[in-house]
Amino acid sequence: xxxxxxxxxxxxxxxxxxxxxxxxxxxxxxxxxxxxxxxxxxxxxxxxxxxxxxxxxxxxxxxxxxxxxxxxxxxxxxxxxxxxxxxxxxxxxxxxxxxxxxxxxxxxxxxxxxxxxxxxxxxxxxxxxxxxxxxxxxxxxxxxxxxxxxxxxxxxxxxxxxxxxxxxxxx
Numbered sequence: 001x002x003x004x005x006x007x008x009x010x011x012x013x014x015x016x017x018x019x020x021x022x023x024x025x026x027x028x029x030x031x032x033x034x035x036x037x038x039x040x041x042x043x044x045x046x047x048x049x050x051x052x053x054x055x056x057x058x059x060x061x062x063x064x065x066x067x068x069x070x071x072x073x074x075x076x077x078x079x080x081x082x083x084x085x086x087x088x089x090x091x092x093x094x095x096x097x098x099x100x101x102x103x104x105x106x107x108x109x110x111x112x113x114x115x116x117x118x119x120x121x122x123x124x125x126x127x128x129x130x131x132x133x134x135x136x137x138x139x140x141x142x143x144x145x146x147x148x149x150x151x152x153x154x155x156x157x158x159x160x161x162x163x164x165x166x167x168x169x170x171x
Contacts, residue, residue, distance in 0.1 A: 031078060082151075102143050
């Protein structure tokens with residue numbers, strides 16, 4: 001084989017290989033996305049706090065850290081596509097990595113952040129926001145499949161069930 005043809009094959013192979021990571025990078029985990037969350041979205045947690053929580057969870061340890069306010073925050077759940085962090089007694093944040101029915105800002109995945117505020121289960125308030133994996137706010141509610149809406153709805157349902165459980169046990 002001639003040198004010119006060999007160089008052409010090597011260059012063509014290199015070009016093809018360079019294109020491959022883009023497809024695989026699109027399927028990241030919620031831990032990957034949480035690592036890159038801007039501090040402005042959860043100012044109580046620093047990037048180091050978030051990194052420590054992820055490392056602790058992967059190590060099978062209790063994922064509790066001292067936050068910027070001197071309080072204790074704990075990651076209570078971590079899977080490939082969801083996580084839950086108790087920021088304080090009054091705030092729990094759950095993030096879900098979802099696949100929308102249609103691309104959103106050229107993204108194949110979106111982040112649904114559910115923040116639940118309140119100490120007493122009778123006065124809980126839930127806020128749902130959507131972001132790209134680069135933490136750009138999605139202004140319009142994205143089109144999701146029924147399973148994704150069920151997952152989000154289950155978080156609200158869990159809040160209601162916790163309230164009912166506490167209320168019924170007070171009797």
